[in-house]
Amino acid sequence: MHDIYNLVTGPLAWLAWGIFLVGSVYRLAIMYILAKKKDAASMAYMSWGYSLRSIINWLIPFNALGWRKNPLMTVATFAFHICLVAAPIFLLAHVALWDQFFGITYPVLDENVTNIMTMIVVAAALVFAARRIFQKEVRYVSGFQDWLILAIAALPFVTGLLAYYQVGNYQVMIVLHILTGEIMLAAIPFTRLSHMLFSVFTRSYMGSEFGGVRRVKDW
Numbered sequence: 001m002h003d004i005y006n007l008v009t010g011p012l013a014w015l016a017w018g019i020f021l022v023g024s025v026y027r028l029a030i031m032y033i034l035a036k037k038k039d040a041a042s043m044a045y046m047s048w049g050y051s052l053r054s055i056i057n058w059l060i061p062f063n064a065l066g067w068r069k070n071p072l073m074t075v076a077t078f079a080f081h082i083c084l085v086a087a088p089i090f091l092l093a094h095v096a097l098w099d100q101f102f103g104i105t106y107p108v109l110d111e112n113v114t115n116i117m118t119m120i121v122v123a124a125a126l127v128f129a130a131r132r133i134f135q136k137e138v139r140y141v142s143g144f145q146d147w148l149i150l151a152i153a154a155l156p157f158v159t160g161l162l163a164y165y166q167v168g169n170y171q172v173m174i175v176l177h178i179l180t181g182e183i184m185l186a187a188i189p190f191t192r193l194s195h196m197l198f199s200v201f202t203r204s205y206m207g208s209e210f211g212g213v214r215r216v217k218d219w
Helices: 002-009 011-038 040-044 048-058 065-069 071-090 092-102 111-134 136-141 144-164 170-190 192-213
Strands: none
Touching (some): 071 144, 144 170, 144 192
């Protein structure tokens, strides 16, 4: 088990980060080339002002009409994304790893706070799963990849909780926690998780079109 731990915290960790970084640059470059080639006209009306206006308004909970129409999904979506990003970054154990390998250290959140944030991610994932099961129109358009992406995003947090509370074999759980985290990291550029990369550009495109061309709000 010690050898497996060294494998997932060493070569596999470097591989996951490499895939994430190179894959992200590749996907962004390809999308830029395709946008210039197939939708060059849209580049002409891209506006910093309308882009930022749209991004800011969509980042405010319940500010957009779509957010107000479904309060539960709004709360779950905001809580999920905030905690999914903040918990791993400011978790004490993760900051300790950055310090160990790279000498990088920065403030951490209290362990109880990151523990609650992890639970929030898992709870929100269950809300998303229930929506795919019980909401007819969402169930109709949900395929295998949708469920796979949800599992990839949730499993690092599920295994992290199991390891923290020492449910089952701790060594197995911590290895699974690291491995599932690396899978999620490597999957970001090449799956629907890539919205983490493209959402800013998508929102900018929509904001610029609605504000600069249609002269209406897009929220």
